[in-house]
Amino acid sequence: MRTVYVNGNYVPEDEATVSIxxxxxxxxxxxxxVTSVLDGKLIDFPGHTARxxxxxxxxxxxxxxxxxxxxxxxxxxxSRNAVTEGLVYLQISRGAADRDFLFPAKDVPPxxxxxxxxxxxxxxxxxxRGQKVVTADDLxxxxxxxxxxxxxxASLVKNEAKARGADDVWMVLDGLVTEGSSNNAYIVQGDGTxxxxxxxxxxxxxxxxxxxxxxAEELGVSVEERAFTVAEAxxxxxxFSTSATGFVNPVIEIDGVAIGDGKPGPVAQRLREIYIExxxxxxx
Numbered sequence: 028m029r030t031v032y033v034n035g036n037y038v039p040e041d042e043a044t045v046s047i048x049x050x051x052x053x054x055x056x057x058x059x060x061v062t063s064v065l066d067g068k069l070i071d072f073p074g075h076t077a078r079x080x081x082x083x084x085x086x087x088x089x090x091x092x093x094x095x096x097x098x099x100x101x102x103x104x105x106s107r108n109a110v111t112e113g114l115v116y117l118q119i120s121r122g123a124a125d126r127d128f129l130f131p132a133k134d135v136p137p138x139x140x141x142x143x144x145x146x147x148x149x150x151x152x153x154x155x156r157g158q159k160v161v162t163a164d165d166l167x168x169x170x171x172x173x174x175x176x177x178x179x180x181a182s183l184v185k186n187e188a189k190a191r192g193a194d195d196v197w198m199v200l201d202g203l204v205t206e207g208s209s210n211n212a213y214i215v216q217g218d219g220t221x222x223x224x225x226x227x228x229x230x231x232x233x234x235x236x237x238x239x240x241x242x243a244e245e246l247g248v249s250v251e252e253r254a255f256t257v258a259e260a261x262x263x264x265x266x267f268s269t270s271a272t273g274f275v276n277p278v279i280e281i282d283g284v285a286i287g288d289g290k291p292g293p294v295a296q297r298l299r300e301i302y303i304e305x306x307x308x309x310x311x
Contacts, residue, residue, distance in 0.1 A: 030107040032100055032141040037107065040142065049138050050131070051120030055177040057138075058082040059118040061271045062101060063148060064110050065303075068310035069101055071271070074234035078174060079117070085173045087130070088121055089137060098311070104143050113145040114272055118176065148272060149303060157279030157291040158194040158268065162257050163187060165198035165205045165229075172228045181208040195268070197281065203254035205229050207268050210276070211236040214255055215265035215294045222263075225252040235269040235302070242301045248294065257281065265292030274306075275299035 029040045051057030060079050063070040076094050083090055092100075101115050120138040124131035163184040168177060184196040185208045196208045205224060206212050211233040213223040221243055226232050243250055260266055264287045266278035275298045277291035286292075 029143060030104065031143075032104060032139070034136075034139055037103070043140075045138055045140065046123035048123040048125060049120050050122060050124065051118065051138060051176060053126050054128075055175060056086075057118055057120035057176045058086065058088070058174050059116065059176055060174065062115045062117070063271050063274075063306075064105055064113050064115060064143070065148065065307055065310055067105060067111050068307075069098075069105070069115070070306045070310050071234045071238060072098060072101070072311055074237060075271075078232065078234060079119075082174045083119070085170070086121075086175075088119065089133075090119060090139075091136060092139065100141055104141055108143045110143045110145055112148050113143060115141060115143050117141045120176075146272060148274065151273070151276070153194060154274070154276050154299060155291070157277040157289075159192070159280040160195050160197050160207070160266075160278050161188050161191050161193040161282055162199050162204070163196045165200040167198070170228050171205070171230055172226075172232060174231055178209075184208055193280075197257075197260070199257060200229060202256055204257060204260060205254075206231065207270075210268040210270035210273055212260075212278075213267050213269070214260045214263035215267075215292060217264050218249075219294065220249040220251055221294070222251045222253060222255050222259075224254050233269055233271075235271050235274065238306070239269050239275055239298055239302055242298055242305065246297070246301070261286065263287070265294050267292075267295035267298070274302055 030037050031040050031043045033043045060075045062075045118140045122135040122137045167180045188196045197212050198205045261281050261284040266286045268276050277295040
């Protein structure tokens with residue numbers, strides 16, 4: 028029985044409740060963050076906090092907690108639930124009010140919920156095997172840079188991938204890959220250059236993405252931030268994805284076409300090793 032956090036209170040998960048009038052439930056009017064836990068410590072927490080504020084600001088939502096208090100809640104949940112490896116999920120909605128498309132009054136307090144999940148992150152079997160990916164049209168709301176809970180399309184295409192015998196989906200907009208269902212997408216060219224889509228409203232600026240690109244820079248690997256086609260991805264020598272809980276995951280197949288030799292490539296594997304090593308050292 029996990030302990031979860033709801034609006035200032037730590038309660039058993041089977042006693043946690045949120046109003047049926049909550050705007051996150053009625054309108055998807057909410058944002059979220061997922062922070063990974065390694066060795067009982069938080070990975071990339073300052074980055075997740077900064078992005079949290081960007082999402083809140085973009086939607087004009089308030090947050091009744093300091094960054095220091097938010098960190099304390101994360102740590103308390105990790106401690107109470109004895110999480111060594113896994114994640115902390117945070118969700119903030121605009122609060123509960125009678126259903127109306129117009130926002131409620133400013134004095135309506137936001138709903139703040141956090142919970143933990145245990146998950147194997149380092150010894151990830153999928154990372155060792157490599158992901159098989161299929162492509163699908165990117166039909167999401169075009170403010171993909173805001174980390175909202177509006178994940179229906181991502182869920183639909185993720186399930187489509189499973190039905191097609193794949194592990195994930197890379198979404199395509201106007202013939203160009205945007206990102207995965209819950210991750211950023213990368214290819215490695217023959218000269219070793221990493222290519223990933225540039226930051227815009229078409230993708231989420233991944234916190235892991237930032238950290239991994241810094242690792243690449245420290246390794247002396249060239250990075251080109253631009254869009255690429257599915258055909259270009261299929262012709263690449265390597266491909267991979269990054270996310271908060273997936274870290275760096277090699278991609279070995281796209282729409283049935285093997286990438287490189289069809290095995291996890293050395294660039295992705297090395298970046299995964301370095302990311303885990305540096306994240307452990309910097310965890311708080």
